[in-house]
Amino acid sequence: MSATFSFTVNGRPVTVADEGGDKLIHVLRGALGLTGVHFGCGAEACGACLVLLDGEPVQSCTLPLERAAGRSVTTPEGIGTQNVPHPLQEAFIAEQAGQCGYCLSGILIAAKALLERNTDPTREEIALALEKNLCRCGAHNRIVRAVQRAARALRGESP
Amino acid sequence: MSGAVLPKNLAENPRLDRWIGFEPGGRVRLGTGKVELGQGVLTALVQIAAEELRVRPERVRVVSGETGVTPEEGFTAGSQSIEASGAAIRAAAAEVRAIFVEQAALRLNCARDALSVEDGRFLQDGAATALDYWALAPGVDLKREACGGVKLTAPERFRVIGRSLPRLDLPAKVFGSGFIHDLRPEGLVHARVLRRPRRGAHLEALDEAAIGRAAGGVVEVVRLGDFAAVLAPQEGTAERALEAAQRHARWSGGEVWREGQSEPTHLLSLEAKEEVREFPRRADVGGQAVRRFRARYTRSYLAHGSIAPSVGLAHWDGRELEVLTHSQGVGMLRGALAKVLGLDPAAISVKHRQGAGCYGHNGADDAAADAALLAHACPGRWVRVQWTRADELTAAPVGSAMVVDLEAGLDTRGRPIEWRMDVYSGTHGQRPGHNGAVNLLAAEALPEPAPAPAPVADVPEAAGFGGLRNAMALYDLPTQRVTHHLVLRPPLRTSSMRGLGAHGNVFALESFMDELAAAAGEDPLVWRLSMLSEPRGRRVLERVAEMADWARRPAGGSGEGWGIAFSRYKNRAAYTAVVANVLVDESVHLRQVWCAVDAGLVINPDGAANQIEGGVIQAASWTLKEEVRIGAEGVIGVDWERYPILRFPEVPEVAVAFVGEAGDPPLGIGEAALGPTAAAIGNAVAHALGARVRGMPLTREKIMAALIR
Known part of the structure; x- marks a missing residue:
């Protein structure tokens, strides 16, 4: 028996079926094909799977599908595209802020949420906002610089 | 045939069309057996090909790591890709350019010297012609073997090599795609x-x-x-x-799991194959030792994570x-x-x-x-x-735990005149195909399981050793007598992890050097320089000391620590010196790390710096936090709570400088920072505490124990 749930993803209304205990990540990556959401640990410990739920970062790997019902979900695909990039994405490329890049999906989501409540974060504030996000390659300092660069761009300052 | 010596990977894959091809739309196909692991290697290899072909890098499309399609270049490992695949690609691309220049000269009925190549187009005495690679390609058969001997572009003429070309694969990943x-x-x-x-x-x-x-x-x-x-x-x-x-x-x-099996010293109780090696003396020292100094250093099993x-x-x-x-x-x-x-x-x-x-x-x-x-x-x-x-x-293979015992006989000034080392470790090489075995986890569980590798062996000297990687110190020492105890059946499946034995060995050697310096009452930098004739080694040490302003290092035991360390990865890749600055209370706060690297010619400076920065941060994580522990039910660290790694607020600032010469061949850098970073942190912690922790990870428990001692 499968129940259905409706919510919006990246501004688009969707209705999806729960196959029997699905987490949000399963339908995002599966039925909806939004593979920019990355699976990392399945235990809310690495941040790879972050999405915005009504603007707040949540780990989609453990979130029961029903919790998204009636709400607004933003995935990494919803931040920006190659044609219309978000200043964060431009800044990450400008700073070469990544090595393998797998963790960046979740980090971009966390950074977007941070910049919406703090337009001029310090290195320490960024590190704290990304505390739940693991990066194994050691691109941390570049990532912090990229978030600061994006903050400057969003404030209308030059990079 | 010129009979010139080809780079090894080109000699093994001599067909030029495996490396280079010209495709419609003004594209170049570059084939390589090396693969992108997040280290940015494909971007650097594209730069090398673009330089020698004289095309813009945007034209180059890479085909990488496909059996039967790309050159067979073994594993993408050991900081070898630029040295090995890069050398082959450079020679192959230069030869392809020469073949096309010859063809163009025939068509234009001019001397080869009159021709130059500009973004794939042929110019005659600087003037445009109708010819480019793509116009000529149908008439040129690259299904031929490389002969070598073509003159490579001189470093002073480089236009693409040495530039920080942005990573080719990063944009896709910033937009959430690009992964298997x-x-x-x-x-x-x-x-x-x-x-x-x-x-x-x-x-x-x-x-x-x-x-x-x-x-x-x-x-x-x-x-x-x-x-x-x-x-x-x-x-x-x-x-x-x-x-x-x-x-x-x-x-x-x-097999039954037992607590304590994951302690590095558990290795000492297991059956091992022993081999003694004597590394030749590097200094004319001798005489009667008046004192002996010995110490034991360890590292734990590490997960790739x-x-x-x-x-x-x-x-x-x-x-x-x-x-x-x-x-x-x-x-x-x-x-x-x-x-x-x-x-x-x-x-x-x-x-x-x-x-x-x-x-x-x-x-x-x-x-x-x-x-x-x-x-x-x-x-x-x-x-x-x-x-x-x-x-x-x-369930994945792990990096082996290690025990390293060092013993030196000292003269009256505290200088080593005898040198012994014992390295206990599981193998660092158990990849598919190693030692004639399949080494695949599932195969062990099949109805007719694949036979276990027999005999177990480690990574050979030709590949830079496994447990003995960087066991030989580069200082002016007497004969170094090193005994390798290859533990045959450690409790975990061990194999190659970034740096192999170098992380444990450099931590041990460079900690030991600091302990000898302290016993002799000398500054660790001065002590090292007094025993290092290698000019390139001296240069990275001197440069990192400048970067970090080593002279401001306070007296020991203040809670603030400064540590320095040096190695040349595998004793044949990049030279790296590291300074670490820490604050230690109950635990270690790693604040800043400086790194000077001589990697010879650096293809992509920003990409190389990214690798060094990442190596420093990963080594910090291994050295401060990581250990695979075994309990009665098996491996304890089944998640990130129980196998913690460094998180954003714990990450130090990292400064990197490349100090090599563009005229020197490129040296591998991917793994160069791990060993010296571990040792610099260890030395900084010892300096801060006035007491040494000799086992990694440098946890709160070990720090408290060292302080009580």
Whole structure:
């Protein structure tokens, strides 16, 4: 028996079926094909799977599908595209802020949420906002610089 | 034939068309056996090809790591890609350019010297002609063997090499794509593998009905001996089926886990193969030792801990097997899969697709083998296997624990005139194909398991050693007598992890050097320089001391620590010196790290700096936090709570400078920072405390114990 749930993803209304205990990540990556959401640990410990739920970062790997019902979900695909990039994405490329890049999906989501409540974060504030996000390659300092660069761009300052 | 000596990888893959091709639309195809592991290697290899072909790098499309298609270049490992594949690509591209120049000269009826190449177009005495690579390509057969001997572009003429070209693969990843994890071939079925709780355990019973009920969807169970997996069209269903299978499986037998097995010193109690090596004396020292100094250093077993779980995809149509993998060595994986499945290697194609950061022999090959076995059992369907986080941290190979004993006989000034070292370690080389074995996890569980490697061996000297990697110090020392104790059956499956034995050995050697300096009452930098004739080694030490303003180092025991360390990776790749600054209370706060590197010619400075920065931060994580621990139920660290790694607020600032000459050949940098960073941190902590912690990780417990001593 499968129940259905409706919510919006990246501004688009969707209705999806729960196959029997699905987490949000399963339908995002599966039925909806939004593979920019990355699976990392399945235990809310690495941040790879972050999405915005009504603007707040949540780990989609453990979130029961029903919790998204009636709400607004933003995935990494919803931040920006190659044609219309978000200043964060431009800044990450400008700073070469990544090595393998797998963790960046979740980090971009966390950074977007941070910049919406703090337009001029310090290195320490960024590190704290990304505390739940693991990066194994050691691109941390570049990532912090990229978030600061994006903050400057969003404030209308030059990079 | 000029009879010139070809770079090794070109000599082994001499057909030029395997390396370079010209495609419609003004594109260049570059083939390489090396693969992108997150280290940015493909961008650097494109730069090398573009430089010698004299085309813009944007024209170059890379085909990487595909059996039967790209050159066979072994594993992407050992900081070898730029040195080995780069040298081959540079020579091949230069020769292809020369062949085309000759063809153009014939067509234009001019001297070759009158021609130059500008973004793929041929200019005659500087003026445009109608010819370019693509116009000439139909008349030039590159299905020929390289002869070598073509003059390479001189460093002062470089236009692409030495520039920080942005990573070619990063844009896709910033927009959430580009990974093997995202591939969804038509008709895909998701699989999860039930791993054995103990090596050699037998699957007595598996309640398949209970699994189907718990999963709430269509589930198939495949069993091959003690290898079992669940398959479902939906990923969520497969995940729930695995959780149910773990609850409903009954296992018997197998190797028993015991607490304490993961202590590095447990290695001392195990059977080992011993080999003594004498590294030749590097200084004319001798006489009667008046004092002896000895110390024991250890490192724990380390997990790779990639942020993504391993994935493999495979499809079997009854004749041919296609495998998609993030393995470091598609050719070796193909050979091993052929043995496991009883297939002709020619019936198998293995293609590299990018995964998350790879730091050595992780679960990639095993996941590919899982997928291949399941696809073979389910003909006509694409099978996608994804590991769990717990599998990633506990079932993948690990970096071996190590014990390093050092002993020096000292003269009246405290200088070493005798030198002994004992290294105890599991093997650092157990990849598919190593030691004649398949070395694939699933193969051990099949009804007719693949034979265990016999005898177990380590990475040979030609590849830079495993347990003995960087065991020889580069200082002006007497004969260094090193005994390698290769532990044959450690409790965990050990294999290659970034730096191999260098992390443990450099930590030991450079800690020991500091202890000798302290005993002699000398500054650690001055002490090292007084015993180092190698000019390139001296230069990185002097430069890093400048960068960090070493002279401001306070007296020891203040709680603030400054440590320095040096090594040349594998004693033949990049030279690296590191200074670390720490504050220590109950635990270590690593504040800042400086790094000076001589890597000779650097192809892409920003990409190389990224590798060094990442190496520093990863080494900090290993050195301060990481250990794979074993309890009565097996490996304890099944998740990031129980196997913590460095998080953003704990990450130091890192400054990197390259100090080499562009005229010197490129030296591998991917693993160069790990050993000296570990030792610089260890030395900084000892300086801060006035007491030394000789075992990694440098945890709060060990710091408290050192302070009480």
